[in-house]
Amino acid sequence: xxDSFINGLKERLPDDLKESFSQEQLSALKVAFGARKWGQHKxxxxxxxRIWRWRYYFVFLAGRNKRDLTRREQxxxxxATTFAIALFLAFATLLGxxxxxxxxxxxxxxxxxxxxxxxxxxFKNQFLM
Numbered sequence: 001x002x003d004s005f006i007n008g009l010k011e012r013l014p015d016d017l018k019e020s021f022s023q024e025q026l027s028a029l030k031v032a033f034g035a036r037k038w039g040q041h042k043x044x045x046x047x048x049x050r051i052w053r054w055r056y057y058f059v060f061l062a063g064r065n066k067r068d069l070t071r072r073e074q075x076x077x078x079x080a081t082t083f084a085i086a087l088f089l090a091f092a093t094l095l096g097x098x099x100x101x102x103x104x105x106x107x108x109x110x111x112x113x114x115x116x117x118x119x120x121x122x123f124k125n126q127f128l129m
Contacts, residue, residue: 005030 006026010018021029043062048055069077098119104111105120 003030005033009033 009026009029041061041063043060045060046058048057050056101117101119102123105116105123
């Protein structure tokens with residue numbers, strides 16, 4: 001068998017124990033010591049960097065989270081979702097009000113005589129002239 005984990009494990013074992021493990025035991029050791037079958041990631045970047053005389057390793061993993069969230073993580077997720085929705089609604093409302101204001105100004109409707117936000121004048125100078 002050409003499994004690098006099992007070969008490496010057998011290299012570190014004393015000679016009298018190398019062949020004493022069954023295939024099932026070797027597979028269980030492989031899973032127990034981190035060479036997981038379930039650890040497949042969509043993005044799996046690993047490498048080393050040599051800076052002067054030291055070597056550093058890096059690992060970047062990304063993929064779908066299949067773990068169950070803790071209660072605290074669920075609360076944080078709900079708060080983040082609520083914040084994102086509120087932010088989107090505030091932005092959409094503000095954008096809608098600006099569009100309505102520009103349409104009102106383009107039609108010449110003046111709700112407050114002798115008062116302007118200056119938005120229509122800026123818009124005309126930037127985009128219409």
